[in-house]
Amino acid sequence: MDPRPAPDEVQLVALPDAVAAVVAGALESEGIGARCERDVLGAVYGLNAGAFATRVLVARGDVSRAQALLDEIEAGDA
DSSP, rough: OSOOOTTTTTEEEEHHHHHHHHHHHHHHHTTTEEEEOOOOOOOOOOOOGGGEEEEEEEEEHHHHHHHHHHHHHHHHHO
16 A cells, blocks of 8 residues: 555644544544545554654645644644
């Protein structure tokens, strides 16, 4: 499996698996399509950081909205 996002997707952020799932859910609740992609070795060995972090991917056209929402979440405003 190719670890790179599809041509129309952009990696928004890479986080530990559980946190990435929460972020993707928050994006989806705001109408922004998101999906999580995790490296197979990271899943097998329980690695959650660096190159093995779970990537949250969004459509290229949704990057600015997704980043704005992520900024709100990080600031505690959402």
